[in-house]
Amino acid sequence: MAPSVVFLLLGLLGSASSLPPPRISFLLNSADRPLVLFSLPNVHNTTTLLLSNDGSTLYVGARDALLSLDVSQSDVINLKKKVDWRPSEEEMTSCSDKGKDAEVDCPNFVRVLQPLNSTHLYACGSYAYSPHDAYIDTESFSMINQRDGAKGRCPFSPFQRNTALTVDGELFTATTSDFRGAKPQISRHFSRGRSDVSQDVSVSLLEEPSFVSSALDPSDRKLYFFFSEVGKEFSFVDQLLISRVAQVCKDDMGGQRTLQKKWTSFAKAPLLCRSAKQLPFNVLQDVFTLQPLEGSMDSDTLFYGVFTSQWSLGPESAVCVFRLQDMRTAFAGRYRTFDTQTHQWSPMLDKRSYLGKCGLDNVSDSVLAEVKKSFLTSNSIKPDGLGPIVVSSEYRYSRVAVMRTQAANNKHYTVLLGSSTKWFCLTGAQVVEEIQVFTQPQLVKSVVLSTSKGVLYVGTSEGITAVPVARCSIYRSCSQCVLARDPLCGWSRTTRACTGLQEGDHDDMAQDLEHANVEEQCQGQTEPGRDREISVHLNEAVQLPCLKPSNVATLSWTSPRIKDHTEKLFIQSADGVLSFFATADTFGTYHCEAEEGGYKEVIVSYDVRQVAPPRAMSPIPDTESHPPIGRDESYEDIVTNASERSTTRASAEPEGIITSKAGDFTTFVKEVDPDKDSTLKTDSEDEKADAPTSIHDVQFRKEQPDDLQTLTKEKSYHTELVVVSLLLTTCICILIFGGLHMWRHRKLGLKTNVLESPGDDSRINQSMESVPSLSSPEDPELKVVE
Known part of the structure; x- marks a missing residue:
């Protein structure tokens, strides 16, 4: 997965280290981190963005x-x-x-x-x-x-990268100028009062470049173009890509005879972005120019570059910062010269003061001939801090944007926003937040930052997405607001809310970007939380959820029950849920604590209690067989009518009545005032008795007399024995009568033969059983023949 990410750089990193995980992550369309999406059904590839000066139109x-x-x-x-x-x-x-x-x-x-x-x-x-x-x-x-005829102002191919910049009505472009995209050009168009200027093609000033950005140095009146190209100064079997910056003078007029209408000020220098004892990140993806603070010198301008490596097998990337002053120094230093015969670069032994300078339109042809072949600096431009400020082994960043903000301590901090292919986040010494912007991974082609509104506009092939740089309201406590270390957010001690920092007095704001000291910043701002009551049945499985306030926090559960009993009774899952069975040893209070940066706070507390279950009450025999319970014993009335209530359904019971089955009886329990007569009532009195109106009106007896319990159990068993005996007797009788019937039927079946009278052989014995006639009485011809 390759998320798109926005960073927040606090200026705390002295050396590069692996980027830590994001503190908070938000999925797409999160209610806490809403985004603004814009797209039209028939409009695609919305990748070239320009924000108006007033920030109201894109x-x-x-x-x-x-x-x-x-x-x-x-x-x-x-x-x-x-x-x-x-x-x-x-x-x-x-x-x-x-x-x-x-x-x-x-x-x-x-x-x-x-x-x-x-x-x-x-x-x-x-x-x-x-x-x-x-x-x-x-x-x-x-x-x-x-x-038509805009050749050299934008590329023929929609897939080749280019850059352009307008200064005083003149257009400066870096692109390819032919159908095949093989002729790179850095040019000036719409020149005022002078000829347009382009690149000399007699020598290869650029080797298959991929342009990414451009910037203006107003005090030196120079323009800088950032790109990656094939490095010809090294002899390698495989092509080596090198990140570079090229300069031209804004008012370059070209030479009189040599380099007519061509750049005389063109020069290029390598950009080095490398961690110690590591291969360099040699492929430049994007550059953002951060202007200096008001009142500062132009030489304090910073260039934030996103780099990847051509040797990396994974999504590695880094961010390096370069100072304008270091770039000026490199272009004013020594150069390499190109031998047109051997096509090799060699360092010049001495420094030539005119190389990389402006105003060479009137110099001699010999000087310009030297300029034509000596345009590569000997020294590389090293990053500020001599290494990357951010290195990621998980994300391949593609675009970057940077802004400054003033924190509560009145210091200025730099906010770095970077993007990859699926996510956005803020980072510094830690990644403050990570936000999913797209449903499917897609390449971010362009980003534009509105510092006045605090919104980053992201252009992709599908539409425009507006990402707020900060949303302070997601931090709902002082501790979380301080632990976030977001320079754009602070905890207001007056309103007791995490809000964005406004210009002016920040004494009311709690914020600590360096140490995140919650105890010092949040004194008197924490409010104790209330326990959440959880009622469960005995032996029921209990799960107590606890959400981590951040991805870097660690959760732990505390409770006297956990301390007093073995931890084998409790299971804490990876998502912080505490699981156990409700027993006498586990009822009690539980506190979920989150620890982050050495600070602990209770996130949620639970009070696990047992639900008071209705006890199964047995029917009490009538008062004729057993003496009534004494008046001085405050037991509840138990009224039983076996003949009627044994068929009563639970759904038909009055509200507030708790029923429990005991054998063939349904027992109704109701509260009795202890000041009144607690003697058992008769059946007629039961019919007039009122049922309790709620479950709270029910009281349960702590114990029953032993003789009453024994009698109840004996009566219950006797009834069951009688029923079973009757059923058994009935079955035996049915079997006996069935056997007799079958025996009689078999015996009568043997007499079907004709019985003759002993006194008259010619007559049939009339005592033989009559056989149903097969003929009707009207048919005299049908007879029985012997």
């Missing part, structure tokens, strides 16, 4: 469309207007005829969307493998000019 470049979205409210995204921008049927056919897939390659994928001025946007799309560009009026969001 412009989106998609497949065959441009969108203007209203994001003025942080909890909703509304469509303001959509502009269709698709190739014609003829252009689609022409693209297919060139061997490209009509559905995958030939639509118009918008790859560049930049503000040209205060009223217009510039857009460029692949447009059926024939790049087109257009101007967009931001007021009406309509396309006012569409042109």
Whole structure:
């Protein structure tokens, strides 16, 4: 699994270590961590994002469309207007005829969307493998000019990465400029008062680059392009990828004779992101530029890069931070020179001051000839802290965004937000939270951060997702708010709630990002919890749930019962549930404690009690056979009517009556006032007696007289014996009579032969049993013949 993740970097990591597990995880559509999703049925590949200066409008470049979205409210995204921008049927056919897939390659994928001025946007799309560009009026969001011939401004292929930046109305791009995508170019377009400038093609300045980002250095008037490419300065059997940064001067005019309309200021330097004694993370995935604090120098600008390794078999990645000052130093240092005969790089013995400098438009041809072959620095740019600030062996990050915030101690902390393919989370010295953003894993293509609203907009092939950077209300106690160590959240001692930090006085806020000292920050802010009463029956299986407040907390159960008895009576599962059987040894109180960062707190408490079961009461014989119970004994009245109540159903019993079966009798128990006569009543009195109105009106006798219990048991056994004896006697009688009947029937069957009279041989004995005639009386001809 490769989750998409957002990080929170507190600036506490001096050296890289394996990224710890997230403190809190939220699944998709969690009620505690809601997200805002936007998508249209027929719009896909919403991967080019641009946020307006006021943060109220999000412009989106998609497949065959441009969108203007209203994001003025942080909890909703509304469509303001959509502009269709698709190739014609003829252009689609022409693209297919060139061997490209009509559905995958030939639509118009918008790859560049930049503000040209205060009223217009510039857009460029692949447009059926024939790049087109257009101007967009931001007021009406309509396309006012569409042109072809945008080669070198955006790639032909929708799958090649590119970057673009507009400065003072001029467009700077880094992309490929041919149909095959084999000719990389860094160019300046729409130049004002001067010629457009592109890359010299006589030498290979770039080797199969993959551009990821670009940035402006306003004080030095330089632009930086970040990319990965094949490193030709090393001789390896396999191609070695190297992360680099290239620079050009914004006002580069090109040379007079040499390098006409070509960059004279182009130079590139390796970016090194490596842990000690480890292979480097050599493939650059994304770079975010963090501007310095107000009042600070431009040299304090930071570049946060996401790196992966070409040798890694798993989803490894790292985040390294580079300072602008270190980049300036590298480009002002020594260079390597390229031998066009041997195609080998060799370090220059001395430093050439003009290499990497601006304003070389009037220098000699010999200087420019040296510039053409000496554009690779000798020294690599090392990260701040000499290593990664975050290393993950589980997630392959793809995008990054960074913001600063001021904590309650008035110190500034950096919030790092990174993304992979399925999840989002916040991290620092610990991963503060992890949020599932997508149902299925998909690659995050673009992220835009609105620092004013605290929302991160994520662009994918399916739509736009707005992820709030923080949701402090999920921490419902002071301890959890402090333990989260989220620089965007603090516990308000006045409102007793975890809220976002606002500008101004933070004395009321409880927050400790370095040590998470709950005892110090939450004095007087903790409230004791109440025990939850659990009523169970004897020998019933009991399960007491306890939810972990965070993924890094450990749970433990405490109770006098656990202490006094063997722990074999209790089982604690991995999810914190305590299981046991309800016995006399296990009834009592139980407390679930969570420990995190050395601090313990009770999460939930239970008071397990036994349900008072109704005792099975036996019928009492009438008063004629047995003397009544004395008046001074406060027993309950037990009224029995065996002939009538033995057929009464439980469903027909009055409310509040507790019944229990005893042999063939149903015994009704009701409360008797101890101040009244407790003598047994007669049957006539029973019929007039009122039933109790609730289960609380029932009292149970602690003991019964021995002679009464014995008599009850004897009567019950006698009745059963009589019934069984009667049934047995009946069965025996049936067997005897059945046997006699069968014997008589067999004996009579032997007399079916004709019996003759001894006195007259010619006559049939009239004493023979008559045989039913087979003829009717009207048929005299039918006779019995001897």
